[in-house]
Amino acid sequence: MDLFDVFSDMAATTLIAATLIILFAGFVKGAVGFAMPMIMISGLGSILPPETALAALIVPTLVTNIRQASRGGWAAAWQSVKDYRVFLIAMLILLVLSAQLVGVISSKALFLVIGVPLVAFAVLQxxxxxxxxxxxxxxRDEALMGGFAGFLGGMSGIWGPPTVMYLTATDAPKSAAMRVQGVIYGIGSIALLLAHLRSGVLNPSTLPLSIAAVGPALIGMWIGFKLHDRMPQATFRRAMLLVLVVAGLNLIRRGLFG
Structure with missing residues (x-):
């Protein structure tokens, strides 16, 4: 199936709505560094079948994370890896270990465990x-927060919010916060791509749509970068917290209502 076939199956209003959702998701990611998959799955899931919505976000999520991590150059990205190596190592170890616990804790309970303290933290801040x-x-703090992020990520696929909590609590500079998020989420994006090539969610029918979503995602991200570059550190931190509140409330919604 090619791109023409994909788009010909969509109503014009659906296509326009999907493009605007992806543009907005890219914009938020460019401005604060995260929340793109959450926005895309929530928005696209309301106009497309759930598996199609999930497939659509996979390739643009990978590409935008690579762009985010490398925006300051690969040397700066590698420096961020070294600076946050304890967090990354702890996250990856716990992610692998906790993945074996999938099914032990219900997904709804896990969403509440993540969402409630996340909202409380952001609102208090x-x-x-x-x-x-x-x-x-x-x-010590990097090991604990990295391990916490990995523990949740292995069971739920969600490790962004705890990462942002740590970066906010340490008042990480804007450039470092953006790069380290790009690195961390980029690792997850590769795993997501491989997992859904195997699961069949990303297949010859859905891959063209996911590839087509890269364009509007990058355009939205470029606009978001422009806003990010103009934001003072305090404004950037506040913006991250506001997006954290939204992300946390979305997790609570999923925990309560599925």
């Missing part, structure tokens, strides 16, 4: 009750 982690305890 926005209200002025700032949580700051002591730089002297960085190795």
């Amino acid at each position: 926005l209200a002025g009750f700032a949580l700051r982690l002591d730089p002297e305890n960085r190795t």
